[in-house]
Amino acid sequence: MTGQPYEGRPQDMPVKAELPRLRVEYVKDSRLAFLGHLDLIATVERCIRRARLPFSIGNGFARRLRIQFTQALPVGASSSCEYFDLRLTEPIEAEEALERLRRATPPALAPSRAAYVPGRLPALEAWLDRSTWELEALAAPYDARDAERGVREVLERGELTYLRGEKEKRVDVAATLAGFEARDVEGGVAMTLDTRLSGCALRPQVLLDAVADVLGTGRPRALRVRRTAQAHEENGRLVEPFGPFDQTGGTPLS
Amino acid sequence: MRAKRENLFHLLEPLLPQVEHPARYLDHEWGSVQDQEGPFHLCMVYADVYEVGQPNLGVAILYNQVNEQEGMSCERCYLPWKDMAELMRGSGVPLLSLEGAAPLASFDAIGFTLAHELIATNVLEALDLAGIALTSAERDEDDPIILAGGPSAWNCEPLADVFDAVLLGDGEESIVEVCACIRDARAEGVPRAEVLRRLARVPGTYVPSLYEVRVDEGATRWGRAVPRAGEDVPQVVLKRCVNDFAATPPVAQRIVPYMGIVQDRLSLEVLRGCARGCRFCQAGMTYRPVRERPAEQVVSASVEGLLASGHNEISLTSLSTTDHSQCARILNDMNEALDGKGIRVSIPSQRLDSFGVEMAAAVAGGKRGGLTFAPEAGSQRLRDVINKNVSEEDLERAARNAFEGGWRRMKLYFMMGLPTETDEDVVGIARMAERVLEIGREVVGRGPKSGVSVSISVAVLVPKAYTAFQWAGQLHPDEVRRRQQLLLSEIRDRAIRVSYHDADVSLVEGALSKMGRAGFALVRRAWELGCSFDAWTSEFRFDLWCRAAEELGLDLADVACEEFPLSAALPWDHTSPGVSKGFLQREWLRAVEGVTTPDCTRESCVGCGVCPALHVRNVIQGVRS
Numbered sequence: 026m027t028g029q030p031y032e033g034r035p036q037d038m039p040v041k042a043e044l045p046r047l048r049v050e051y052v053k054d055s056r057l058a059f060l061g062h063l064d065l066i067a068t069v070e071r072c073i074r075r076a077r078l079p080f081s082i083g084n085g086f087a088r089r090l091r092i093q094f095t096q097a098l099p100v101g102a103s104s105s106c107e108y109f110d111l112r113l114t115e116p117i118e119a120e121e122a123l124e125r126l127r128r129a130t131p132p133a134l135a136p137s138r139a140a141y142v143p144g145r146l147p148a149l150e151a152w153l154d155r156s157t158w159e160l161e162a163l164a165a166p167y168d169a170r171d172a173e174r175g176v177r178e179v180l181e182r183g184e185l186t187y188l189r190g191e192k193e194k195r196v197d198v199a200a201t202l203a204g205f206e207a208r209d210v211e212g213g214v215a216m217t218l219d220t221r222l223s224g225c226a227l228r229p230q231v232l233l234d235a236v237a238d239v240l241g242t243g244r245p246r247a248l249r250v251r252r253t254a255q256a257h258e259e260n261g262r263l264v265e266p267f268g269p270f271d272q273t274g275g276t277p278l279s
Numbered sequence: 280m281r282a283k284r285e286n287l288f289h290l291l292e293p294l295l296p297q298v299e300h301p302a303r304y305l306d307h308e309w310g311s312v313q314d315q316e317g318p319f320h321l322c323m324v325y326a327d328v329y330e331v332g333q334p335n336l337g338v339a340i341l342y343n344q345v346n347e348q349e350g351m352s353c354e355r356c357y358l359p360w361k362d363m364a365e366l367m368r369g370s371g372v373p374l375l376s377l378e379g380a381a382p383l384a385s386f387d388a389i390g391f392t393l394a395h396e397l398i399a400t401n402v403l404e405a406l407d408l409a410g411i412a413l414t415s416a417e418r419d420e421d422d423p424i425i426l427a428g429g430p431s432a433w434n435c436e437p438l439a440d441v442f443d444a445v446l447l448g449d450g451e452e453s454i455v456e457v458c459a460c461i462r463d464a465r466a467e468g469v470p471r472a473e474v475l476r477r478l479a480r481v482p483g484t485y486v487p488s489l490y491e492v493r494v495d496e497g498a499t500r501w502g503r504a505v506p507r508a509g510e511d512v513p514q515v516v517l518k519r520c521v522n523d524f525a526a527t528p529p530v531a532q533r534i535v536p537y538m539g540i541v542q543d544r545l546s547l548e549v550l551r552g553c554a555r556g557c558r559f560c561q562a563g564m565t566y567r568p569v570r571e572r573p574a575e576q577v578v579s580a581s582v583e584g585l586l587a588s589g590h591n592e593i594s595l596t597s598l599s600t601t602d603h604s605q606c607a608r609i610l611n612d613m614n615e616a617l618d619g620k621g622i623r624v625s626i627p628s629q630r631l632d633s634f635g636v637e638m639a640a641a642v643a644g645g646k647r648g649g650l651t652f653a654p655e656a657g658s659q660r661l662r663d664v665i666n667k668n669v670s671e672e673d674l675e676r677a678a679r680n681a682f683e684g685g686w687r688r689m690k691l692y693f694m695m696g697l698p699t700e701t702d703e704d705v706v707g708i709a710r711m712a713e714r715v716l717e718i719g720r721e722v723v724g725r726g727p728k729s730g731v732s733v734s735i736s737v738a739v740l741v742p743k744a745y746t747a748f749q750w751a752g753q754l755h756p757d758e759v760r761r762r763q764q765l766l767l768s769e770i771r772d773r774a775i776r777v778s779y780h781d782a783d784v785s786l787v788e789g790a791l792s793k794m795g796r797a798g799f800a801l802v803r804r805a806w807e808l809g810c811s812f813d814a815w816t817s818e819f820r821f822d823l824w825c826r827a828a829e830e831l832g833l834d835l836a837d838v839a840c841e842e843f844p845l846s847a848a849l850p851w852d853h854t855s856p857g858v859s860k861g862f863l864q865r866e867w868l869r870a871v872e873g874v875t876t877p878d879c880t881r882e883s884c885v886g887c888g889v890c891p892a893l894h895v896r897n898v899i900q901g902v903r904s
């Protein structure tokens with residue numbers, strides 16, 4: 026993925042690569058799990074302005090902050106590990122930036138870590154291509170073994186289609202499903218799901234709906250979804266969001 | 280019965296995955312007051328969805344004001360959208376406040392903001408969802424006291440049966456007095472009826488149940504409201520007015536919403552009131568006198584407010600921002616202070632002259648979207664009738680300046696059904712649009728690539744209480760349609776687009792504006808038949824409104840189009856914004872003769888009566904041009 030032209034939105038383009046690039050990890054907790062992606066973006070931007078970080082403004086018409094986000098979470102899913110990359114006009118201590126952000130952010134979106142990352146890393150949204158999800162199916166009409174069998178069957182079919190609004194979406198399960206484990210817990214089934222970004226994203230809810238279909242059971246009363254890790258996959262190795270971005274790992278630096 | 284105060288968010292949460300825009304129900308926004316200790320609890324309700332209600336400045340002002348008081352708390356509540364309301368009813372969840380997720384029925388008082396007439400059915404919907412009786416008369420001893428206020432409290436008669444008390448005029452002081460009155464009366468354990476009597480003694484507070492409607496000689500068929508026998512209440516309740524407006528906190532919005540809302544920006548009220556005296560405009564009469572904030576305050580409060588909220592846009596709001604005597608200086612200083620911060624400044628509407636265009640350019644930065652002007656009428660004669668003091672030359676110069684300044688799209692607002700309007704005036708709208716288009720082509724050039732276009736938007740006049748046109752009848756819908764056709768047939772250039780405001784909606788507004796207290800039966804029946812969210816074009820059900828009227832033996836057009844004699848006692852004469860009825864009568868007579876009346880912030884007093892009645896005056900920081 027080195028050197029290829031960037032295909033995202035213009036305001037996310039890593040122009041001004043020399044500007045300090047601060048990566049911030051934050052949570053998306055409790056009721057804010059129901060905040061949609063666009064609302065989240067606007068909210069984070071306001072937190073940054075309130076924190077008075079020396080943010081850089083894009084050249085575009087809309088004069089937006091130079092900021093990138095990770096892949097959108099499904100509405101209703103919480104997370105312990107969301108990220109944004111913010112371009113600053115001057116480097117300030119990462120710890121100080123974190124502290125200022127913390128004071129200006131609602132607790133349910135609290136930032137947890139901040140560090141500078143190499144300016145020439147690819148856009149965050151495409152770069153973080155692996156996610157780990159903890160799922161909890163409450164009052165599931167199947168147990169852990171059934172769930173694993175169901176996932177195997179969905180995987181064998183190779184492709185999964187579902188409707189999103191009016192649009193039919195096709196997910197390549199073989200390419201996007203990187204791991205699945207289930208265990209019985211009190212009140213339902215707990216699952217760990219690993220997904221890989223490849224074309225249309227595999228949403229946990231969509232996978233479990235398909236599982237219920239192949240098993241011929243109903244759906245659980247409720248499904249709790251939490252993203253617990255994101256990483257970048259490089260030649261079969263996982264690079265953590267904050268690195269190390271060593272050369273041997275093959276992570277592109279320019 | 281008063282419901283128990285408890286946090287019921289756990290009942291709402293399971294419904295969130297099932298509704299559109301769950302962010303409407305999340306609360307916990309930055310700047311919201313989460314500490315709601317009370318012991319006195321008020322809940323402000325804007326009876327529409329979150330994204331429509333949250334930008335409302337009135338709610339924000341009163342929210343801050345009450346929360347700052349020792350021993351008083353104020354929460355917010357918006358009406359759930361239909362999907363959520365259905366789920367809540369299905370699972371027995373009552374309407375909850377945002378901050379404490381407490382049942383509305385557990386509050387000491389509930390305050391409705393009446394932002395416009397079409398919110399009426401939503402008020403009933405909110406009370407019903409809350410499990411609170413719809414009318415004051417049906418409420419139990421310890422039910423919450425239901426209050427109302429806001430721009431549409433002027434002629435709130437169609438909802439008079441609903442409210443226990445209505446706050447007229449500026450609410451920032453009176454809301455605290457009203458809450459204190461309720462708190463003290465409740466502490467003494469006086470009966471509900473006595474609580475209401477005491478409320479009637481708080482200046483500016485109208486308690487409808489203490490008045491009865493009498494249909495007698497000298498009144499219209501809707502009667503007049505007079506104090507009930509034995510009740511010691513004023514014949515006419517005068518509004519409240521904060522004269523030292525600059526002493527009130529300039530930035531009212533402290534809550535930063537999570538979800539995109541209708542006006543997703545910080546707003547700052549730079550001045551209150553407007554004295555231009557347009558004869559159709561209710562706000563122009565009910566918000567007098569004019570009170571400006573000083574320029575330094577506007578600029579420094581804007582900068583502080585933006586830093587505290589994180590917004591990237593600020594709107595300088597008022598009825599006529601470009602009339603502020605220091606407008607140019609404010610915009611200039613704002614641009615300087617905010618340079619390089621990626622912040623947009625906006626002003627709500629343009630004054631129809633070169634100065635207006637200059638100011639629009641000052642806030643536009645490099646951006647040139649459409650520019651909006653409101654000539655309101657198509658001929659000079661008719662503009663004189665409505666006292667819209669702009670001339671043909673003003674308009675032409677403004678249009679020329681705008682095209683020269685880089686704008687290409689011009690939007691013109693007009694009204695149809697103005698008193699004395701003739702076909703010639705209607706045709707005048709087309710001629711004016713053509714003239715503006717022609718000026719654009721002269722400046723920018725001809726040919727489709729020039730991008731010059733004019734769109735005209737035409738609304739039907741709804742004669743409103745407390746305006747010079749309050750005696751006029753609305754134009755009959757058949758005649759509206761004929762004049763609309765006439766206008767369409769006169770427009771020949773394809774670069775001119777015409778749109779009409781929904782005449783059915785105006786008819787309902789018009790009927791409710793005329794009927795006084797009898798309007799409640801209509802509102803209630805319409806709501807029972809399923810009307811709500813009437814201000815949403817997707818939800819407005821004219822058929823149901825017609826059916827409701829029919830069941831009551833009424834015809835909407837008949838009601839709305841009725842003219843009242845100039846001498847008649849009107850259904851709303853017992854409440855007053857301070858503008859005297861005599862002044863409005865004079866204005867009506869001058870209108871018919873086409874005589875204009877000047878603006879008292881530019882020339883001398885024209886005797887509307889507000890200043891002596893309320894012991895206030897215009898507060899102008901500089902000199903108005």
Ligand code: SF4
Pocket residue numbers: 554567568569879880883884885886887888889890891896897
């Ligand atoms: S009383 Fe006179 S000065 Fe005061 S608002 Fe009315 S017209 Fe203007």
